[in-house]
Amino acid sequence: MTSAPSPAARLAALLPDLSPLRSSADFRLLWVQGLVTYFGSFMALIALPLQIKELTGSPLAVGAMGAVELVPLVVFGLYGGALADAVDRRKVILATEAGLGVLALVLLVNAALPDPMLWPLYVVAAGVSALSGLQRPALDSLMARIVPHEQQTAAAALNSLRWQFGAITGPAVAGVVVSYAGHATAYTVTVVTFAASVLLCLRLTPAPPVRENTKPSLRGIVEGARYACSRPVLLGTYAVDMAAMFFAFPNAIFPFLADELDADWSLGLMYAAGSIGSLVLGLTSGWTSRVRRHGLFVVFGAAVWGLAIAGAGWFGNVWLVLVCLAVAGAGDMLSGLGRSTIWNQTIPEELRGRLAGIEVLSYSVGPQLGQVRAGAMAGWTGTRAAVWSGGAACVASVALLAAVLPKLLTYDSATDEDALRGRRAKEAGTGTPEAAVPAPEAGLSEA
Known part of the structure; x- marks a missing residue:
């Protein structure tokens, strides 16, 4: 026993x-x-x-x-x-x-x-x-x-x-x-x-390109975009991240939120709380290496982010707001771990750079547009309403995307065709023949 x-x-x-x-x-x-x-x-x-x-x-x-x-x-x-x-x-x-x-x-x-x-x-x-x-x-x-x-x-x-x-x-x-x-x-x-x-x-x-004589071009960028659009799992990671950042990234209106809570002293803590939450999850992240269902990380983490941002706008106690922002940071990191793992396990080496370029858009445009949305909503509905409604919209949009792109939820690194192809290519590159790649073992930890 x-x-x-x-x-x-x-x-x-x-x-x-x-x-x-x-x-x-x-x-x-x-x-x-x-x-x-x-x-x-x-x-x-x-x-x-x-x-x-x-x-x-x-x-x-x-x-x-x-x-x-x-x-x-x-x-x-x-x-x-x-x-x-x-x-x-x-x-x-x-x-x-x-x-x-x-x-x-x-x-x-x-x-x-x-x-x-x-x-x-x-x-x-x-x-x-x-x-x-x-x-x-x-x-x-x-x-x-x-x-x-x-x-x-x-x-x-x-x-x-x-x-x-x-x-x-x-x-x-x-x-x-x-x-x-x-x-x-x-x-x-x-x-x-x-x-x-x-x-x-x-x-x-040195890390030379896989294909010789490949020149940077608009055609190459379009090729990468077409590949991303043809893979529901990849498309889901981009869409969930963009939705979460667009609806629930209220950093620009934190100064106004601190004013409404009559806690000007808390502004610095509001900006730091998300990083602290991410840091705590990172320091306790050993269990994540034993998970295969990384799509669940993406969806669940984004939903936690949205719920926590909604809480930060709903609660009137500044300490509860700070706790919510820290939880949001942990959710954001969990979703990020899932996205990064899926990208690095499934994208072909010859397209990896171009897909990483598309990821830059996801990381940069979403938060920028999110701050514009938060500022416009705050002017229309008030600061706290702009924050909690954005969090609620984030949760709703993540749920809708999960329903429309079910392959993201069912992604399993031990069975997904692109992930297995990536594993075989990597092992073949180190001298391990494709036929020698072992089949997935039963009983591996899953989310």
Whole structure:
């Protein structure tokens, strides 16, 4: 008779699965590189709008930075996806990381002037958005190549932990540094982190394209879009994410929500609560590596996000609002783990970059439109109503999409044809013949 697991064993099962860090030297390099560069990036992300505010005193001038960033991110994100399938992804990552470091240096030089200029701040913001759009597909598409097929969920959880560390510590430190040492010091830290990041990226293994002589083109981008539309599971991941962000991304009206709750002191906590919830889930994500039904992650996580956002708008107690926002962050991360795993397990290697470019649209356009929706609804119905109604609409839209795209709910990495094809291709690439791939074992953990 099997004895029940000890409390220590149960705790160990909850801790993050570190298998990708042990099995892949390239993943270790990218994980450390991301830890360093995210910290520096978030330093600049806070220092830049603060400097615009200091130079202009205008909320509109600060908000204009978002408009400057959106178009380059969309355009270069799509092109970056095609580029990632056509050239060595390591070279793309290196070149864009070095370019981001140069832009940080421009910010430093401008901040050191006796009278810093405003226009370079917008130019740098647009340049950072363009380079990030070029880089992200190469980074995202590289994960499936360097991490074993069965460790994709664990890798996504570790990457999320890395991002949350930067999202929490970077802004916190930036606020202190800018207040006491000035913008130039914050930008200096950013320049140093990018220099360290480039040195780490130099040690990455080359990642040449699968197909030779493939050139980035509009036809190639369309080919990737057609593939995504032909796969109900992939289409479902994009649609659920877009719906969740469009209806339930109220960050832009948090200052007004804090005012209505008579809790101006809570504004910073409102912005941080989602990251804290994601961090808690990440630190207890060991169980996610044993799940095969990643489509359920996508749908359930998005539904939790919507319900929690609805609660944040409904409750009048600020502490309950903060708890709801933390739960929303955990739901968002769970949905993100499912999306990332499905993408990396099912998309063919020769299309991975272009599909990653489409993912950039999902990540960027949804939240931007969501903030517009939240602001417009707040002006019409009031702040709290705009928040809770958006959360309710998110839950309804996720339920509708799950009904229309049932294959997303039934996705199983052990039986899905695209996932099995991806596993065979990966193992064949390491010298394991396709016939030697074992059949799925009975009794594997399912959601």
